[in-house]
Structure formats: structure tokens, C-alpha cells
Amino acid sequence: xxxxxxxxxxxxxxxxxxxxxxxxxxxxxxxxxxxxxxxxxxxxxxxxxxxxxxxxxxxxxxxxxxxxxxxxxxxxxxxxxxxxxxxxxxxxxxxxxxxx
Amino acid sequence: xxxxxxxxxxxxxxxxxxxxxxxxxxxxxxxxxxxxxxxxxxxxxxxxxxxxxxxxxxxxxxxxxxxxxxxxxxxxxxxxxxxxxxxxxxxxxxxxxxxxxxxxxxxxxxxxxxxxxxxxxxxxxxxxxxxxxxxxxxxxxxxxxxxxxxxxxxxxxxxxxxxxxxxxxxxxxxxxxxxxxxxxxxxxxxxxxxxxxxxxxxxxxxxxxxxxxxxxxxxxxxxxxxxxxxxxxxxxxxxxxxxxxxxxxxxxxxxxxxxxxxxxxxxxxxxxxxxxx
Amino acid sequence: xxxxxxxxxxxxxxxxxxxxxxxxxxxxxxxxxxxxxxxxxxxxxxxxxxxxxxxxxxxxxxxxxxxxxxxxxxxxxxxxxxxxxxxxxxxxxxxxxxxxxxxxxxxxxxxxxxxxxxxxxxxxxxxxxxxxxxxxxxxxxxxxxxxxxxxxxxxxxxxxxxxxxxxxxxxxxxxxxxxxxxxxxxxxxxxx
Numbered sequence: 001x002x003x004x005x006x007x008x009x010x011x012x013x014x015x016x017x018x019x020x021x022x023x024x025x026x027x028x029x030x031x032x033x034x035x036x037x038x039x040x041x042x043x044x045x046x047x048x049x050x051x052x053x054x055x056x057x058x059x060x061x062x063x064x065x066x067x068x069x070x071x072x073x074x075x076x077x078x079x080x081x082x083x084x085x086x087x088x089x090x091x092x093x094x095x096x097x098x099x100x
Numbered sequence: 101x102x103x104x105x106x107x108x109x110x111x112x113x114x115x116x117x118x119x120x121x122x123x124x125x126x127x128x129x130x131x132x133x134x135x136x137x138x139x140x141x142x143x144x145x146x147x148x149x150x151x152x153x154x155x156x157x158x159x160x161x162x163x164x165x166x167x168x169x170x171x172x173x174x175x176x177x178x179x180x181x182x183x184x185x186x187x188x189x190x191x192x193x194x195x196x197x198x199x200x201x202x203x204x205x206x207x208x209x210x211x212x213x214x215x216x217x218x219x220x221x222x223x224x225x226x227x228x229x230x231x232x233x234x235x236x237x238x239x240x241x242x243x244x245x246x247x248x249x250x251x252x253x254x255x256x257x258x259x260x261x262x263x264x265x266x267x268x269x270x271x272x273x274x275x276x277x278x279x280x281x282x283x284x285x286x287x288x289x290x291x292x293x294x295x296x297x298x299x300x301x302x303x304x305x306x307x308x309x310x311x312x313x314x315x316x317x318x319x320x321x322x323x324x325x326x327x328x329x330x331x332x333x334x335x336x337x338x339x340x341x342x343x344x345x346x347x348x349x350x351x352x353x354x355x356x357x358x359x360x361x362x363x364x365x366x367x368x369x370x371x372x373x374x375x376x377x
Numbered sequence: 378x379x380x381x382x383x384x385x386x387x388x389x390x391x392x393x394x395x396x397x398x399x400x401x402x403x404x405x406x407x408x409x410x411x412x413x414x415x416x417x418x419x420x421x422x423x424x425x426x427x428x429x430x431x432x433x434x435x436x437x438x439x440x441x442x443x444x445x446x447x448x449x450x451x452x453x454x455x456x457x458x459x460x461x462x463x464x465x466x467x468x469x470x471x472x473x474x475x476x477x478x479x480x481x482x483x484x485x486x487x488x489x490x491x492x493x494x495x496x497x498x499x500x501x502x503x504x505x506x507x508x509x510x511x512x513x514x515x516x517x518x519x520x521x522x523x524x525x526x527x528x529x530x531x532x533x534x535x536x537x538x539x540x541x542x543x544x545x546x547x548x549x550x551x552x553x554x555x556x557x558x559x560x561x562x563x564x565x566x567x568x569x
Contacts, residue, residue, distance in 0.1 A: 005457050013450040020442045026567050027435055033427040036569040047563035051556045058453045059552045060392045068391060068398060075402060079409050079560075086413050090420025295400030298521075299407060306514065312500060316418075318510070323414045332407060 012057035016050055040087055048080050133348045136201035141341060143194040146187070147231075155184030157238065159330075160260050160321040163314040167249035170256045174241055181242040185235040192232060199223040202277065202340075205347055208358070209284035219276045226269040234263035264320040265311050267304035267329070274301040286357045289343055296336060303332040392456070393546030401553050404518075408557055411514075412564055415507050422503060427569065429504035432497055437488050438566035441481055442559060448477030449555040452548045455529075459544050464533055467544070471530050474551065478523060485516060511561050518554050525550045 023046070030036055055061045055072045062069075113123060124131055151158040161173055174181070199220055206216035237259035241252055274297045281294035309318035310325045317323040350358045391398065419426045455470035489509070492498075499509045529547035532538045 006454070009450060009453055009457075013446060016446050017443055020439055020446065020562075023567050024435060024439050026569070030569070033424070033431060034569070035423040035427065040568040043563040043567040043569075047560050047567075050559045054449060054552060054556045054559070058449045058555075059549060060453075060456075063389055064391055065389045071398075071402060075405050075409075079405070079412075082409060082413055083416055083564075086416045087420060090417050091423070094420055094423065290396060291394055292396035292399040295396055296403065299400065299403055302404075302514070302517065303407060305517065306510075309499075309506075309510065313506070316503065316506070317414050318506060324411060324510070328407065328410050328414075331410075 008057060012053055016053055019046060019050060035091065037088070037091070041084060044080065044083050044087075048076050051079075052076050129353070130348055130351060133201065133204070133351065136197045136204075137341075137344055137348055139194050139197040140201060140344070143191060143198060144337060144341070146191055150184045150188050150191075154187070155180045155238070157181070157184075157234065157259075157263075159326065160264055162321065163257075163260070163310075163319050165253075167253040170253045171245075171249040173256070174252060175245060178242050178245065181238050185239045188231065188235050192227060195223075195227050195231075201344060205288055205344065206277065206280045208286060208347070208351070209280055209288045210286045210355075211280050211283045215276055215280040219273055219280075222269065222273040222276065226273065229262045229266040229269055231263075234259045237262070260320050261311065264326060265307060267307040271301045271304045274298075274304070286355075288347055288358055293339065293343055296339060300332055300336040303329045393542060393544075393549045397546045397549045401549060404553065405557070408560070411511065412560065415511065415564060418503060418507070425502060426504045429497070429502055429508075430565070430569075432492070432495065433508070433566055434488070435566050437484065438562050441484055441488075442562045444477050444481045444484065445555045445558050448474045448481070449552050451477060452526075452551045455533075456545055456548045459533060459539070459541060464536075464539065468530065468533050471526060471533060475523065475526050475530075478519060478526070478551075478554075482516075482519060485512065508565055511565060515554070515557055515561055518557065522551050522554045 023043070026039060026043070029039055052073070055076075061072050112120060115123075124134070128134065156177055165173070202223075203216040203220045206219060207213060209215070237255050241247070241255040241259070278294045278297040278301070281289045281297070282291060307325050307329055310320040310322070313319045313322070313325075315322075318325045320326060346361065347358065350361055352359055451470045451473040455467045455474065458464070458467035458470060489512075492505075497505050499506055525547045529544050532540055532543045532547075
């Protein structure tokens with residue numbers, strides 16, 4: 001097993017796992033149950049960072065033609081913008097409109 | 101319509117559209133395939149028109165309405181339902197040609213004929229929940245507006261549940277086509293289309309909660325159980341119409357791999373880089 | 378191998394069939410659609426969603442995420458081993474991936490069973506409808522993933538097969554299960 005590749009994979013996996021474990025602490029970030037934009041944005045952004053690491057390291061997009069790199073990055077951006085956008089717009093209009 | 105890419109056909113003579121169509125009718129060996137393909141294209145346009153505009157049964161109305169409100173809906177849609185579905189019943193036979201074309205694509209593949217035959221059987225049966233039962237139920241409902249509203253609502257529920265809630269019949273058919281494409285060595289249809297069929301099948305599974313929820317995103321007109329599903333289905337249908345057209349253009353009536361289109365047409369979309377051997 | 382050789386840029390290649398990548402991106406878009414609907418509905422009833430979410434066990438969510446991340450790691454190692462023609466190592470990693478997948482499956486089913494026993498089912502409220510819907514559709518992808526892994530193992534088993542492209546294609550599918558779960562975890566368990 002080529003050690004360079006192997007090491008990179010382990011580092012990626014450890015980083016992803018470490019990030020995930022820190023999310024255990026989210027419950028203690030606030031008392032009471034209130035919507036929290038900071039936690040939510042953080043959760044979505046962190047998830048997308050993890051997804052991008054999975055794309056680039058595990059799925060080997062790093063070594064892929066530029067088009068594939070751009071497409072995966074584009075999806076990450078689209079997902080981030082739409083999820084965060086819907087969250088903030090939705091909270092602003094909370095109980096104002098309904099989606100069937 | 102262009103002549104076969106393999107060129108055994110004499111040149112299509114110049115002339116008016118009617119003249120050229122008549123020439124194809126007499127000489128083109130692929131005329132049956134083209135008839136089937138145009139039938140498919142025309143059918144889907146008519147389907148959209150009849151269901152979304154004439155009968156206005158799509159997008160579906162609310163599942164949670166009271167019987168009197170439902171009776172009101174029948175009243176508002178009375179003539180649309182009767183006239184629209186009369187046309188739907190007339191054109192329903194077009195589905196035979198459409199299913200035959202898709203089954204033909206499987207016959208042209210290197211896989212067993214069983215795929216084509218099972219697809220035909222599944223899809224022949226699926227016109228019932230896919231179209232006819234809704235039409236029959238709603239025309240029955242529209243036929244006598246003075247029925248008891250509870251009965252009218254029963255008819256309404258039956259109609260929309262059979263149409264929007266029974267995606268399972270299409271699911272297995274999609275999977276049959278998908279497996280045939282993945283196993284095929286004649287490159288009749290690209291592998292990415294097989295995966296798109298899987299996506300389509302998975303979004304059809306998502307329709308199942310419509311049986312449980314009468315409102316919200318999982319209802320028969322919900323954002324997830326209806327709109328997302330329809331979005332994927334329309335994409336899927338547009339894609340396979342295009343791919344079947346390319347298949348017909350590439351057809352050489354042999355049994356080996358289908359040749360790619362000649363360079364003056366658009367290139368074959370499959371990008372898979374085959375390793376040697 | 379010298380450091381210089383390692384530093385040379387590899388020629389760029391698409392891992393597995395480009396067709397599978399078309400699937401991955403399309404499916405990611407469809408799931409983004411589901412997530413958007415979830416978030417919009419959540420913002421319309423934030424208190425209901427927050428209170429219901431409190432009944433989920435974050436530790437189980439974290440555990441499930443760690444398991445799938447490990448499975449992605451093992452399937453990536455499998456691909457690399459196959460590339461270097463160490464097929465025994467590749468097979469071991471493929472089976473390890475299956476094991477992680479199975480661990481996730483058992484954990485998920487137990488989690489669902491616990492929640493149902495506590496009285497939180499698909500129709501309990503809107504949050505739980507979304508919870509079961511998202512985790513179930515993901516679970517379905519996982520089940521398909523086992524079939525895909527089996528195809529990969531079948532390829533690796535006999536010297537007559539072993540198409541590198543097929544193995545990479547199977548791995549690409551498996552990673553999709555992982556990254557979709559990462560997002561589902563963030564939206565169901567972590568966001569407030």
C-alpha cells in the first residue's frame with residue numbers, strides 16, 4: 001500500500017471523526033430549547049466541509065479532471081446557499097407562509 | 101427526421117415536408133421505430149395538456165377536503181373532466197407503441213429477451229393505475245352530480261390514490277430496464293441512464309407516504325410526494341425520449357454493439373472510458 | 378519510492394465510471410430538495426421541531442456517523458489496494474466496509490425500535506415524519522449499497538474479472554451513502 005496515499009487517507013478520516021466527535025458538545029452550547037442560528041449555520045457549514053473532504057480525499061476528486069472538481073464544488077456551494085438561505089428566510093417569515 | 105446513419109438507404113429527396121414524410125413511409129426501414137417514437141412524443145404532450153389544462157386533475161387537489169367541498173370541485177371541473185377524459189381514453193392505446201419501443205431497446209441489447217417481455221407485461225398492466233382508473237373514476241363521479249357527497253368523496257379518494265399513490269408498478273419496470281442497460285454490451289443506452297432510472301425508481305418509493313398523510317409534504321399533492329417526484333419524472337422522460345431518438349438514428353439492425361452517430365450528428369453521450377480488454 | 382517520484386503529479390482520471398458520478402450528483406440534488414423542504418417546514422414550527430429533536434440521542438447519531446466514515450475509509454483503501462494489485466488486501470477492506478455498513482444498519486434499526494417503543498412513530502408529528510423519511514430513504518440507499526459492494530467483491534474475487542473501473546464505481550456509490558448521511562446527521566441531530 002503506497003504510504004503517501006495511506007497516510008493521507010488516515011489523516012482525512014481522523015479529521016472527519018474528530019470534527020464529528022466535537023459535535024457531541026452541541027447540546028451543551030445553550031440551555032433551553034430555542035432556535036439558534038449560529039449552531040444551525042455551524043452545523044450546515046461543518047457538514048459541507050466534511051462532505052468536501054470526503055469528495056476530495058475518499059472519492060479522489062483531487063485527482064479527477066477539473067470539470068468534476070468544479071461540479072462537486074458547485075454542488076457543495078449550491079447546497080450551502082440553498083440550505084442556509086432557506087433557513088434564514090424561513091425563520092424571518094416564521095408562521096407567515098406555508099409550503100405544502 | 102434524417103436517414104439511417106449506416107447509409108444503406110438512398111438519399112432522402114429534397115422537397116416539401118409532406119413529400120419527404122411520404123418518401124420515408126415508403127422507403128425508410130426504420131419507419132415503425134419513428135412512428136413509435138413520434139407517438140411517444142405526441143402522447144406525452146397530450147397527456148400534459150389533458151391532465152394539467154383540460155381536466156385540471158394535475159396538480160391534484162387537496163386530500164383533506166370535506167365531502168361538500170369535493171362535490172364543489174366536481175361541479176367546477178364537470179365539463180373538463182368529461183371531455184378531457186374522453187380524449188384520454190381515445191389516446192390511451194398509444195401507450196402500446198411507446199412500451200413496444202422501450203421493449204425494442206431491450207431486444208436490441210445483448211441481454212436475454214426476458215427483460216423486454218417482462219417490461220411489456222408490467223407496463224401493459226400499469227396503464228390501469230397510471231391513467232385509466234383515475235379517468236374512469238372521475239368520469240363516473242362527474243356523470244351524476246347529484247350523488248351523495250360522501251360517495252363523491254369516495255370516488256375522489258379512489259381516483260387520486262390510484263393515480264398518485266401507486267408508483268410501485270412503475271418502480272419494478274424501471275428496475276427491469278435499468279438492469280438490462282447495466283448488463284448490456286451493445287451500448288444501446290448509456291450506463292448513466294440506468295443510474296437515472298434508479299433515481300427515478302427511488303423517488304417513486306417516496307410517494308408511498310401519500311397513503312398515510314392527508315396534508316403536508318407527504319400528501320398526494322405534497323412537496324415531496326408529488327412535486328419533487330414529478331420534477332424527477334419529467335427530467336427522466338425528457339432524457340429517455342432523447343436517448344431513444346439517438347438509438348433509432350444509430351440502429352443498424354444488427355446484433356452487435358450499436359455504432360456511434362456519425363460526426364455530423366452530436367456524439368454519443370456516454371463518457372465511460374473503457375479500459376483495454 | 379523516492380520523495381521526488383511521489384511528488385510527481387498523477388495524470389488526472391475519473392474514479393470509476395463517469396456515469397456513476399452523474400448519478401451521485403443527481404441524487405445529491407434530489408436529496409438537497411428533500412433537505413430544503415425539511416428546513417422550510419422546520420422554520421415554520423421551530424418549537425415543535427426542537428422539542429421533538431430532543432428525543433433523539435445525539436450520541437447514537439455521532440456513533441452512526443463515525444461508523445460510516447470508517448466504512449468510507451475502508452472502501453477507499455480497498456480501491457487503492459486493488460490499484461496496486463494487492464487483491465487480498467482489497468478483499469479484506471471490502472469485507473471490512475460491509476461490516477461497518479452492517480454495524481450502521483443494526484444501530485439504525487435499534488434506534489428506530491427504541492424510538493417507536495417510546496411512542497415516536499412516523500405519524501407522531503412533522504419532525505418525526507421527516508426523521509423517519511430521511512433516515513429510511515437513506516437506509517434504502519444503504520441496502521442498495523450492500524448489493525453494490527457485493528458486485529465489487531465478486532469482481533475482486535476471481536483473477537478473470539477485477540476491473541479497476543468497476544471497483545472504483547462501486548466505491549463511488551458507497552461514499553455517496555456516507556456523505557448523504559453526514560448531511561442528514563447535521564440536519565436532524567445537530568441543527569437547532
